[in-house]
Amino acid sequence: MISSFFSQAKPIHFVVVSVLLLVVFVVLKTTTLTEAFTVQLFFEQSFLFGVCLASLFVLDFFVSKNNLTKKNSYKILMFGLFVAVLPETIGDSKLLIANFFILLALRRIISLRSRKEIKKKLFDAAFWISLATLLFFWASLFYILIFMALLLFSIADVKDWIIPFAGILCVAIIAASYMIVTGVDFEPYLDGFFDFSFDFTPLNSKHIIMSTTIMLSYGAWASFYYMKNIKHQLKSYRPSFFLVIISSLIALLIILLAPQKNGSEFVFLLAPLAIMMANYLEIISERWFKEGLILVLIIVSVVNLML
Template sequence: MISNFFSQSKPINFVVISVTLLIVFVITKYMTLDVELDTLLITKQILLFGVCLFSVFVFDFLVNKNNLTKKNSYKILLFVLFIAVLPETLLNSKTLLANLFLLFALRRIISLRSKKDIKKKLFDASFWITIASLFYFWSVLFFVLIAAALVVYVITDVKNWLVPILGVLTVAVIGTSYMIVMNFDTYNYFNNLIDVSFDFSSLNSKRIIIGATILLSFGVWSLFYYIKNLKSKTKSSRPSFSLIVIAAIIAIVIIVISPIKNGSEFIFLFAPLAIIMTNYLEVISEKWFKESLLWILILTPIITLLL
């Protein structure tokens, strides 16, 4: 049974998940790339797959390090299955890179719970979010998560609230210097930087509609139990679990306001949603129900592929 196989965290689980991600990546690229293969293109795709795989391992590390789930492989399995359900997330290299940097930031934000090296963690988090925003501007909304962390972890020192500004300024100085040296067209870059759209017509495809409906349905259902079980968590860990909910809300806002809606923007939702759903899977007593949920996620990309 799949649920039993991934109920523990073993090297074989990582191998299976990595191979699954590779298969999904290759099939998606094969079906979407309509250009002639050359060395440069193949190298770029290998690097992009490396970004995807590294994102999975960074996600697994931040979850395990902060005890956001029990010791199992459900969270990375779900993360990869979400990508399989919405493979459009693999088609935009900028959102993939932005998501990786946001995972770096999320790791530092959640680790504020220890109250150690607060200034360093706040600087790192703001630094990574700012870099992510260079690839995908609306990543800046995750600065809300930093503010939320300062509140829920009761970090009241005013100096700590000013540290994120230094992280932003550091990236701004480095980025400006790069643009000047490379003679970058800054006018067009900043002119097209901030844009919002509420036109969802571009998402009107069977695969995206089915995939998004299943993920959001599972997410809402799991969120109900996730919030309900917050009371059973230790007092010191509740803020961290609350931040995951806030991260999911921010990701949904990004999906809603994203200027170019092609499905790739859903990638920002996968990490918090995987944590929320994993916590739900851990409390399900009926094995058949847990197995059914996983099989639905496995079969959905296969079915949509045939549509």
């Protein structure tokens, strides 16, 4: 029933998933925020929830625009459910905003398939990733995605390979100028900026272990069929599908390197995981199995919200 409801792309689906995200966001913030309620706090949190919704819209836009899934709403359903399964993914404001910038970059990178405005798209992608890097250094690993796209789309012009560095330099100059004008000290800003950690002890809780195990299990299972299904795609679309796989691998690498492991680092995995799961749901012929996969996520989400 749930899979049938989301089997076509309709505006009501955005409303349903947006309400789901709102419930998860409110429950998370009421249980984690210790600050006294103020008007400023209300607007800050409203802005962060707006980033959540914007991420959802950007995901749906570039997935639909580049035919990464069929015309359905499975990708936004999966995105919303994965957030509900692991609410910590939207708990860190810097990582949440950084992930939004990465989604904007991913939109430009995948659209290179059309070979229109290549230089502009490469500059934009590097610009967005650079902004994300200012908030969270390891988001810089997504620069790899730009150069992988150049290879996969067979873009050989030397000028096009230089353009991303112009985008990086642009953000660096703007950021440095802002810090100089506002009197921000570079040393405190850079303190711990390049840190990494392989200590997973902070993730050693029943809730996070259960949630991450389910997410990674779904991802591993779906990726197998996703890779298998790529050969059935049109040749011009295959690089885009490979870029989703690469972005998921980069997200996993970020999870390994993140200096503070509290579940929020999984936010970069949400979009590629949602795309792969949407593709998997499309090819499942047994409706009961499809419903079961979705129900498991809903049940885990409800349990997490009640605990």
